[in-house]
Amino acid sequence: MIFNKNLKNIFLVIFTTLILSACSTAKKSGNIDGDVYTGKETVKYLASGVPDRVFFATNKSSLTTASRATLRKQATYLRKNKKLNVTIEGHADERGTREYNLALGERRANAAKDYLMTYGISGKRISTISYGKEKPVNPASSALAWSQNRRSVTVKVN
Amino acid sequence: MKKIFFSLVVYLISINSLYALIEVDITRGNLDPLPIAVSPLHVDIKSVEYEGVKVKELGSNISAIIEKNFKNTGLFNPLKKEAFVQKPDIAHLKPRFEDWRLIKAQALVTGKLLVKDGKLKVEFRLWDLTAAKEMTALAFTTTPSNWRRVAHIISDKIYERLTGEEGYFDTRIIYVSEEGPKSERVKKLAIMDQDGANTKYLTLGNELVLTPRFNPTNQMITYLSYFRNMPRVYLLDIETGKQEVVGNFPGMTFAPRFSPDGKKIIMSFAEDGNSDIYTMDLETRVVERITNHSSIDTSPSFSPDGKYIAFNSDRSGLQQLYVMRSDGSNVKRITFGKGIYGTPVWSPRGDLIAFTKMRKGRFYIGVMRTDGSGERLLTENYYQEAPSWSPNGRVLVFYRETKAGSKGEGFSATLWSIDITGYNERKLTTKTDASDPSWSSLLSK
Numbered sequence: 001m002i003f004n005k006n007l008k009n010i011f012l013v014i015f016t017t018l019i020l021s022a023c024s025t026a027k028k029s030g031n032i033d034g035d036v037y038t039g040k041e042t043v044k045y046l047a048s049g050v051p052d053r054v055f056f057a058t059n060k061s062s063l064t065t066a067s068r069a070t071l072r073k074q075a076t077y078l079r080k081n082k083k084l085n086v087t088i089e090g091h092a093d094e095r096g097t098r099e100y101n102l103a104l105g106e107r108r109a110n111a112a113k114d115y116l117m118t119y120g121i122s123g124k125r126i127s128t129i130s131y132g133k134e135k136p137v138n139p140a141s142s143a144l145a146w147s148q149n150r151r152s153v154t155v156k157v158n
Numbered sequence: 159m160k161k162i163f164f165s166l167v168v169y170l171i172s173i174n175s176l177y178a179l180i181e182v183d184i185t186r187g188n189l190d191p192l193p194i195a196v197s198p199l200h201v202d203i204k205s206v207e208y209e210g211v212k213v214k215e216l217g218s219n220i221s222a223i224i225e226k227n228f229k230n231t232g233l234f235n236p237l238k239k240e241a242f243v244q245k246p247d248i249a250h251l252k253p254r255f256e257d258w259r260l261i262k263a264q265a266l267v268t269g270k271l272l273v274k275d276g277k278l279k280v281e282f283r284l285w286d287l288t289a290a291k292e293m294t295a296l297a298f299t300t301t302p303s304n305w306r307r308v309a310h311i312i313s314d315k316i317y318e319r320l321t322g323e324e325g326y327f328d329t330r331i332i333y334v335s336e337e338g339p340k341s342e343r344v345k346k347l348a349i350m351d352q353d354g355a356n357t358k359y360l361t362l363g364n365e366l367v368l369t370p371r372f373n374p375t376n377q378m379i380t381y382l383s384y385f386r387n388m389p390r391v392y393l394l395d396i397e398t399g400k401q402e403v404v405g406n407f408p409g410m411t412f413a414p415r416f417s418p419d420g421k422k423i424i425m426s427f428a429e430d431g432n433s434d435i436y437t438m439d440l441e442t443r444v445v446e447r448i449t450n451h452s453s454i455d456t457s458p459s460f461s462p463d464g465k466y467i468a469f470n471s472d473r474s475g476l477q478q479l480y481v482m483r484s485d486g487s488n489v490k491r492i493t494f495g496k497g498i499y500g501t502p503v504w505s506p507r508g509d510l511i512a513f514t515k516m517r518k519g520r521f522y523i524g525v526m527r528t529d530g531s532g533e534r535l536l537t538e539n540y541y542q543e544a545p546s547w548s549p550n551g552r553v554l555v556f557y558r559e560t561k562a563g564s565k566g567e568g569f570s571a572t573l574w575s576i577d578i579t580g581y582n583e584r585k586l587t588t589k590t591d592a593s594d595p596s597w598s599s600l601l602s603k
Contacts, residue, residue, distance in 0.1 A: 059476065061431075094559070097500035097514050097543045098368060098594070099413040100470060100477055102382075102389070103426060103433040103454040106410055110431025129387065130410060130428070134366060139340035139566025 036064055037147035042137045046154060050077045053153040054112060058093070058146075061107040063115055071112055074154055075119035085157040088112050090130040091137075093146035098132060105130030112152040127157070180264055180286050180293075182233050182320045191235040192320070193262050194228060196221045198239070199269035199282065200247040206274055208302040213273045216305055217246065220280075223309035224267065224316070226353060227327045231317070232582030237263055246270070250283060255290040263287055267316060278302040284316050294319045306355055311602055326548040327352060330598045331555060332370045332379055333573060335359065336591040340566035347381060349396070352597070354587035360394065369544075369594050370394075373416045376598040380404065380414040380423050391425045393440070405438045405445055413456045418464045424448070426456040435469055435486075448486040459511075460484065461504045461528070468492075468502035468511050468528070479513060481528060492530030497522075501544050504528070506599075507551035510578070514543040514556075523556050525578055536580045549599040553577055555586065557593040 031039030037055040044052045052074075054067035063071065078084060090109030092101035109128035117123050138145035182192050199217035207213055228234035243257040250268035258266050269282030281297035296315055300308060307328055314325030335348040347360040347370050360379070361367055370381035379394045383401075391404040391411040405411065407427050414425040421440060426433045435448040435458045449455040453473035460467055468481050474491065477498040482489040493499045497517030504511055508528075515522040515535065521542045524535040542558040555575045562569035571593045573586040586592075 059472075094541070095519075096516070097457070097470075097477075099426070099457045100454065100472075100500050102368075102410070102412050103428065103456045106428040106433060107431045107454065114431075128431070129389065131366075134343075134368070136341050136566075139562055139569065140564045141561040141569075142564070 031144065032147050033064075035143070035147055036066075037144075037150070038066060039148075042148045042151075046074060046156065047077055050074055052155070053151045055147060056108055056150040056152075058150065059096070059104065061104065061111045063111055067112075068115060071115045072119060075116050075121050078116065078121045078125065079119075083158070085125045085127070087127045087129055087155045087157050089135075089153045089155060090128065091135060091149055091151050091153070092133050093149045094133045094136060094141070095146060096133065101132035102130050105132045108150075108152045112154065180288060180320065181322065191233055192264055193235045193237055194265040194267065195237045195242060195258060195261065195263040196225045196228070196267045197242060197244070197246045197249050197269070199271050199280070200245075200250055202270060202272040204274060205272055208273050208276070208278075211273070211302045211305060213302070216273070216278075216302075217269075217271060220269075220271070220305060220309040220312070221267070223306060223353065224313045227310065227313040228317075230353075230582075230584065232577065233321070237261060253285055253287070255285070255287050258285075258287045265293075265320065267312075269312070273302050276301065278305060278308065280308050280312075282312050282315075284319055306351065307601070310351070310353075314600070323552065324550040324600065326550050326553065326597075326600070328601050329549060330376065330601065331573070331586070331595050332360075332372060332598070333557075333588070333592045333595040334367060334370065335589070336571050336593060337363075340562055340569040347379070347394070348588075348590075348592070350588070357589050360396065360399075369413065371415050371546075371596045372598045374418060374420045374599060376601060378416075378420075380416060380425075382412045382414065391423065393423070404440075405436075405443070411436075413458065415459055417460050418462050424458045424460060424467065426458070435467070448484075449482075449489075450486075457501050459503045462506055462508045466504075466528070468504055470500050470502060477516075479511070479530070481511075490529075492526070492528070493533075494530065495533055503545055503547060505551045506547050506549055510551070512545040512547065512554055512578075514545065523554060523576065525554075534578075534580065536576050536578065537574075537583055542574070544594055546596045548575075548597050551578070555595045555597055557595060559593075 036057050046052050050073045051070045054070050088109040090105035092104045113126045136149045138148045198221045201217045205213050225236040228236050241261045250270050266285040272279045277299050279299045283295040284293045286293050310328040313327040317325035329352045332349045335346045336343050338344045344363040345367050346363045347367050350357040366384040368382040370379045383392045389410045391414040394401045404423050410428040411425050414423050422437045424437045427436045433454045433456050435455050437446045453471050455471045457470040458467050471480050477500050479493040479499045479502045480491050497515050499513050499515050501514045502511045510525045512525050520538055522535040523537050523545050526533040540561050545554040545556040553575050558572050558574050560570045571591040573592045573595050576583040
């Protein structure tokens with residue numbers, strides 16, 4: 001059994017390596033999966049171990065497994081700090097029309113809000129605001145920058 | 159911004175529309191622009207000084223603006239003054255047609271002006287040099303400080319006479335002025351004449367402002383402001399500077415435009431993350447919901463008769479263009495081409511919809527018929543969007559952004575225009591970086 005498990009792991013490693021080596025430059029950095037940012041470069045923390053933001057794929061507002069894990073940490077943190085209210089800022093990358101991006105940012109902020117609510121955080125404690133493409137965290141015009149800019153960020157209000 | 163009256167518009171000195179006179183065809187790209195001589199307007203020696211106006215140079219300053227307007231259309235080729243063969247005052251009385259023909263001019267503009275008693279009197283004539291005929295003539299009186307508008311109005315009259323279409327020179331463009339590094343842009347509402355003169359800022363830059371649009375009489379603007387960090391649609395009276403929030407919505411409102419009669423504002427309202435289209439009547443304050451769909455519905459634009467609305471939705475999965483009746487019924491998707499589409503804007507003539515198309519990492523401005531057929535892409539670039547129509551439906555203004563380096567360096571936002579023929583693409587002069595342009599209708603109509 002143990003041998004089998006090890007073998008499985010080895011295969012997994014080989015498989016992952018194959019995928020990575022076959023991928024574009026963006027993925028070589030190891031910070032983008034699909035086109036969702038997975039790195040830590042721009043991330044800030046609400047508290048130790050509680051990242052403030054989650055990232056999205058182009059034109060999408062669905063939460064990835066990693067995003068859901070981050071938001072569960074935020075929910076735990078908010079449950080412990082009952083007097084704390086937050087604003088969730090929704091953002092888009094610069095590669096879309098301004099008005100659609102405002103709507104997309106709104107949808108992303110609300111995707112994060114809804115998830116926090118399913119983990120017991122009252123909607124009254126969470127406001128949302130969309131900035132569309134207006135406030136890039138990374139001003140570069142590159143796939144990496146765009147993936148870092150497609151985000152929703154939870155910000156403490158009080 | 160003062161409202162300007164042009165008194166005594168128009169007494170026609172004489173008009174000869176019975177003859178087969180020169181004509182400029184603007185329906186196709188003009189590769190052979192009409193050679194036109196714009197003689198400096200003769201300044202009457204009885205003219206007196208007027209504060210803030212260089213009266214002696216007024217004649218040549220006005221003709222220089224007319225020349226620039228003509229050159230920018232791509233339809234005319236204004237000839238160099240050095241070649242001119244007659245003094246302005248004499249040419250205005252009766253041009254020696256054969257001499258002007260020698261310098262290859264086909265049309266000639268002459269005029270004279272008088273500044274006296276605090277008034278500017280202007281008169282101009284347009285001559286067909288081939289037929290040796292006067293084509294049109296006009297005289298009017300205004301205050302001398304309006305001299306730039308005089309030049310634009312003369313340009314409009316000549317354009318109209320030669321092309322058979324209304325002009326678009328006596329107009330303004332409202333836009334968002336941008337300054338500062340890419341991730342900390344300071345944005346202000348700005349307004350300028352269509353030729354880039356008379357720039358004025360309407361907000362101070364304390365809050366983010368986006369997407370300003372004129373009402374049909376050009377006195378009001380609707381736009382998005384992040385005042386107090388609450389993104390809402392606002393209304394601004396240009397003359398009084400008075401601002402107010404449009405409606406009492408509990409969330410973000412955005413993407414506003416006026417209805418063609420100016421009585422309503424149509425916009426998106428985001429509720430629980432979902433954006434739908436609403437209208438609000440400015441007089442009765444009645445709010446109507448126009449779309450009700452779980453997808454993003456935004457960028458609404460009325461047809462000029464007010465009966466239809468074009469809008470942007472991702473209900474099919476990706477951004478596409480749709481048209482519906484103004485009550486929200488009979489929704490039809492009109493784009494099926496490869497790529498995704500945004501920012502539909504109905505032409506003031508009613509026959510076309512301008513749009514932004516995104517495909518394979520490139521951005522296009524294009525036009526199509528209102529049922530989605532006859533798509534024509536006019537210009538391709540790294541990033542460009544948000545077309546706005548000239549009042550005669552012949553030219554589009556839009557904005558372009560450049561690719562930035564790793565620290566945001568090299569980024570710029572600029573205004574551009576292009577004829578719907580796909581010809582005559584040119585950059586507009588603005589004092590700062592600029593985006594989100596919106597073209598007014600003719601100011602003196």
